[in-house]
Amino acid sequence: MIKNLALNQCVKENTRGNNILDLVLVYDKDLIYNLEYIGLPPVGKSDHITLKVTLNVMVNRLTRSMDAFNYNKANYALLEDKLYSIDWGLEIGKRSVEDYWVFLINLLNDFKENHIPKLNRQANNKLPWFNFKLNKMIKYRNNLFKRFKKTGLGYFKVKYNMARNKVTKQIRVAKSKYECKIIKRSKNNRKIFYTYIQSKNRKGSGKKIGPLVKTGVGRGEIVEDDREVATLLNEHFCSVFNREKCGDIQINRACSSSRVISLDNINITNEDVMKGLGDFKVNKSPGIDNITSTYALKIKEALQNR
DSSP states (O other): OTTTTTTTEESSSSSSSTTTTOEEEESSSEEEEEOOOOOOOOOOTTOOOOOOEESOOOOOOOOOEEEOOOGGGGHHHHHHHHHTSSSSSHHHHHHHHHHHHHHHHHHHHHHHHHOOOOEEEEOOOOOOOOOOOOOHHHHHHHHHHHHHHHHHHHHHHHHHHHHHHHHHHHHHHHHHHHHHHHHHHTTTTTHHHHHHHHHHTTTTOOOOOOOEEEEEOTOOOOSSSSSHHHHHHHHHHHHOOEEETTTTEEGGGGGGGTTTOOOOOOOOHHHHHHHHHHHHTOOOOTTTTTTOOOHHHHHHHTTTTO
């Protein structure tokens, strides 16, 4: 088959005992830059020699990083001075509720962008359950394998097998303990659990929703923007699940579109504002206003009179 497909077999040394049982097949030999029969122990409980193959290709490695705001280093006194310098009674009188809200959000986001330092976080590719003890055991196992390959003594082979089995068991135990911690922590923060599940599901990791196609007004139009996709999904879910009673008949919100609902008497105190903001959980994703829960908790004292 190798000759019929014009393939080249690059492994020339024994990989298990006196036999060549591992193959590296390529169409062009120049694709292999280097092939090493390194003295590392086999993978898991395999008895095949570990091969290190270096390909003669260029690969663009994308380093995943993200910019995050360091809310603990911000000078919030500047924001308080800015808020106190504005005549909010005048602003309320000349603006609608929506315009007033947009004005406040723009002011807060402008302060965040210009006065809160940023951190560049690199993606952590380390195994979360890997620790110093496991690293030490793996080095000990590797040294025993090198001694066995160098001397050929059965004593080192037995010691290596024992160390290998111990490492395999301890890795399984470390994974189990880490997953138990995730289950306990997920009782207060479910994102930890779902993040771990998504990291195990390689096929689904990194995927996003969209693009979507509109079915109502603007039928056939393709929606790709994240905000527009979220709005489209929200409208669809509201049309399907939000139903109210109008008389004795179950109908959707269209039946109540003619009714005018107003809040004539409403009194929101500073304590209500502080309590509402204080109930936020730290490190939650921002909404459409681009205000994270951490940022809201930091500025709640400045916002209580706004």
